[in-house]
Structure formats: C-alpha cells, structure tokens
Amino acid sequence: MKLTFVLATTLLGSLMLLSACSTSNTVQQLNGIPDNAADIVKNKAYFQNMYRGDIPYPANCEQDCYLPHPLVECQTPAEQCRYTGAKASPELKTGFSVHWLGHASFSINTPDGQQLLLDPVTGQFDWPVNWAAHLFGTKARPTMPELSPEQLAATDAVLYSHLHYDHFSTRDIKLIGTSAHYYLPYGMAAYMPNGGYQVTEMAWYSSAQQGKLTIDAVPARHFNSRTLSDENQALWAGWLIQHGDKKLFFAGDTGYSQHFNDIRQRYGVIDICLLPIASYHGPNYRAVHMTPEDALMVAEELGCKVMIPWGYGNASWQMGDHSSHSPLLRLLHMQQRLNSKVPLLILNEGDSVVL
Template sequence: MKHPIQILLVGTITLLTGCSTANHVNQIIQPQSKVFKGDDGRYVNQYSGEKTYPLTCTENCYQPRPELQCETDQPAERCKYIGPKPTLALNSGFKVKWLGHASFQVTTDNGQQFLFDPVTAQFDWPVDLAFRLDSGFYRNLPAKLTEQELTHANAIMYSHVHYDHFNKQDIADIGVNTPFYVPLGLGDHFPNDGYQINEMAWYSKQQVGDTTIHSVPAHHFSNRIWVPFLYEDWAKASWNGWVLESKGKKLFFAGDTGYSAHFADIKQQLGDIDICLLPIASYHHPEDANWYRYVHMTPEDALTAAQDLGCKVMIPWGYGNASWKMGDISSHSALVRLLNMKEQMGSTMPILVLNEGDAISL
C-alpha cells in the first residue's frame, strides 16, 4: 500500500502534467535558407558590429505637425492623425488593419486572414507586474479582435519572443487549430498544449492556400528572462521579418529591427515590395541611445529602409496611445519625427498613417 504522501505527490504531478499536450514543431530550413550563429551556438545578426547610419535628424525633429491633432504639442501626446491620405492604386488585394504597437491583421482578396505579432493583453506575468509600476511603459489596451477573427485566422506569425510581441494569453485565446509561424528556436517558448508550430529559417518559405509566407531577416535580438546579468536564454531563439506574397503582390512586416543592409538583401531576393509595415519607434533612450538605435529604427532609418526595399507605400507602426513607449520621448514622438523627416529628406514615397484600429484596403 502506498503512503498517503506518495499518493498526494503522484496526484499533484498528474494534475500538473496530465493536462499538457506535446506541441507539433516543424523546423523549416530549405536549400536557400540562411542561418547565422556565433561560436557559442546563439543566433546573431547577419550584419553585426559597429554601424553607421545614412542620416540622423539633429534639428527640428519634433516640430508640431498640422496633420496631427494632439492634446499636447511638445511632447506630442494622445494624438490622432487628421491629415490627408495618399492617393494609391496598388490593387494589391491586401486589407490591412493596425491593432496597435506591432499587431496587424492582414486579409487577402480571397478571404485569407493572417495575424502579425497579435498582442492584445499586457505583458505576461511577472513582467506585467513590474511595468504596472512604470506608466511610461504601460499602455491603454487596444481593441481586441473578435473570437471568430482570432480562432479562424489562416496563420499567425510572430517576429520574436520579446514580451510586447509574444504574449501567451493571446496564444491561448487563438487556440490550437491555427498554425503558428515563428523564428528558429521560438517554439520552445510556447506552452505545451498541442500547438502547430513552424519554425522558419531566414529565406525559407511555406505555402498557405494561395499565399506564400516568406521568412526574412531582421536586425534585432531575443531574450525572455528580464533579470539583470542572467542571460541564459539570450539569442537562443532567432528573430524574423515576414513577407506575404499573394497573386504577385507582396506585403512586408519588418518586426522589431535596426537598420542594416538586410533590407537591400530582401529586395534582391524578393523584388520590390508593394506594402511595407515598418517600425519607427523605440530608438531613443538618454542612457543608452546607441544600443536602442542599433536594434530599432529612427523614423529616418525607416524611410531609408523603405527606399532600400522599393516600397510602393510605407505604413509606420510602434507609436500611439495603445503602444508602449519603450524609451521614446513620448507616445507620438516617432510619428512627429517621421513627418518632419519625410519633408527634410524630400521623400516622394507615399506614407499611409493609420490610427490604432484603422483598416484600409490597398
């Protein structure tokens, strides 16, 4: 006969492990794929090392803009874009809805639905608790997708494992019936509940119905453990951008990234991009501005990247009332700087500025 304590221990272990279901992880590394790792086996950027930048705003970066209706001008806070929309005739078949921060819903003309970095909750615990104490990082919750939209997507793409791009509560809401596409190594961070996970190396591709999903490089980093000097998980998962290609038209989601030659490489591999969803925030921090810009883009970096990619239209993201500031001067400072730098650079490329929750067919 078993001792009561043994019975209790067995019952507890069964309770903790009995409900878990192994995930189905498929690693996709094709002949044309590229994988970059250091000597320690951790992932690295293709263009590592010291960087120079084509242009840096030094004057009149944050002058108030007539296209923005803000509660305060300097810094610009709680703004709404009220300016004109560019005239576009892309006939791409893509409908783009910005959910806030880095989260997008993209629908094709035949009804396929894709989600990029869907994060509608706050940070996962325990980081969530820490950031509640710092209102500069915490955000107003964006409008959530309906249960039908979440659970009936054709594919979910995550760019990397950082808390503001990968949230386990949202994964649970999506459920196990939708396939996930993620960078190499990121599958280890999913809860074991029977998820369908495809880990894709840079320049690998997969067909989902009429749409081809291309995994492309980003210039960033990954870690999940936010404890000083504890880097056990540093760069053990990679970081990706994504391109959706449907009927010859291409939409690019950059994920978090700094500026580097990888943008020109993507164009060389895939050709001009019709719609570019590019980050413009998290480049400024008074204590470590070099590092922030190394792994994120200033607005002028994003404009240069759009030129490198041959973008027919650029949709910026990362700013807004339902976005984390993550070191920016204010929630809308990046958008103000983008509009000013577009003029200073003489850029003729159309920029389509969305307010959070806006959707547009292109």
C-alpha cells in the same frame, strides 16, 4: 456513493484537462540561414545578426525633429494625439487589407480569404512583465483595440517576429487557440504553451506555404530573449507574405543594415511595407530599432509602393521615445526634409485599410 461518484468524475475531468493541456505541439523546422540553426539551438549557442558592428546611417535628424504638424492633433504636446489626414494610398489592388491593432500588432486579410495575425499582443506586455510593470509603476498602455472571440477563432495563421514581451504573448496564443498555424523564427517553438499547436519554425530565407500564400522568414537586425539567461538562443525575423506577385512585408523590430538591400535583391520591389519607427533613443537602441528617417530610407531601398509605419501611438509604451507621437512627428518632418517620395499611409490604432 453519490459523493464518491462526484469526486471520481471531478478527478477524471481534472486529469483529462491536464492531459489536454500537456498535449505536445507539432513542430516543423525549415532550414535556411544560418545553415547550422539546428546545432545552435541544440547546443544552446547564440544566433547573430547578419551584419554586425557599427553601420553608417543613411540620414540623421540633428535638430527640430519634433515640430508640431497640422495633421496631428494632440491633447498635450505630442501626447494623446490623432492623425487627421486622409487615409489615401496608391491604387495598388493587392487584395490585402491591413488592420492596425497598435504597437506591432496587425490583423491582415489576404487575397485568398485568410486572416493572419502579426505579433499579436493585447495589453501592455505578456505575463509576467505586465504584472511587474504595473507593480513598479511603469506607464501602462491604454487597452489596444482587440479582436472578438469570433475574430480570433477565424485566424488562419499567426506570425511572431521574436520573443520580447511586447511582441510574443502566450496569453494571446491561448486565446487564439489551436486552429491557427503558428510561424516562428527558428528556436522559438520551445516557448509555445503545450496544447496541440501546429508550429513551423523558420530560418532566414526559408519558405512555407499557407493556402495560396508563400510565407518567407527574412533577416532583421535585432536580438532575442525571454529570460536573463537565454539571450539570442532563438532566432528573430521579419516576414514576407506573397500572393502571386503581390507582396506584404512586416519588418518586426529591427535596426538599419545591409539586410534590407539583400531582401530587395532577392524579392524585388515590395507593395506594402509595415515598418517600425520607434524606440530609437537611449544607449544602443538605434542599433536594433529604426528612426523614422531610417525607415524612410529603407522604404526607398525596398521600393515600397506604400509604407505603413508602426510603433508610435496612444497605446505605445514609449520605451526609448520622447512621447507617444514623437516618432510620427519626426517621420512627417523628415519626409519633407529628405524630400522623400515614399507614399506614406498613416494610421491611428484600430484603423483598417484595403489595399
């Protein structure tokens, strides 16, 4: 009798657990550009970049792109480095604080007291690519700075830019849990784990309200996939976060194109720009990723009051780069060569700054 009771309660608990795990998510869809996004997802058709084909680049580094810099101290040339310069920035007084976790992952504290996570991916990749990378000997990133369970539980919203395994993590989603609201480009909700998550899918130039924040999905020049058979069946995006007249822009993975000028025309100058500067080597990489000089020119086009670069670092996995800090060395070199007036705020992984 006692054994039967134990078995029955165990089975009931298992069924309840399975039921909880299969709870459907709540998904809201916001329309924008392209205006037929719903049909593209329904018909398993393909999203496209707003500007396609060969696009002239505004600047190019042709030689001596990776000279040592006195403020970048490295254990070996361009590897295992630390930026030692001051974390000085303009007196913006935006109320935003930025914590760079590494690669494309950020924790943002907003002026209205919320905590947002941008592209949170701990470890090298999401499963199963992390396992495959280890199996086949791909150089693993050292552990990125992580948030504690208490910090994860305090998350109000999560914004993912696209599905690639170094930018979208079902493991991290499960760690963050269902208390946060998830903002995704159109078509990406199908890749969320079930469990009662609150999700808003957004086409380009659609807007959502999160507390006192306005969150806009904006174009990026990239591509999207999770498997070998679903390329570009979900949209990709950057994010613009506004509180009053203060703006923070996260570009996501993107190449250079006219879409940045479009963003400037629509939203005006941007206070804080989080721009990628890595993974631009190799066939076709630069079409969908920015070089450091591309990012500098984009920062000027957007009127960025401060630019925080990302994608380099000791925890980077170096696809399409010479070394962990070659993008940063190239950025500092090209800033001088181009006589760029864009204020740079250089962080090391794990650094936080109040702006």
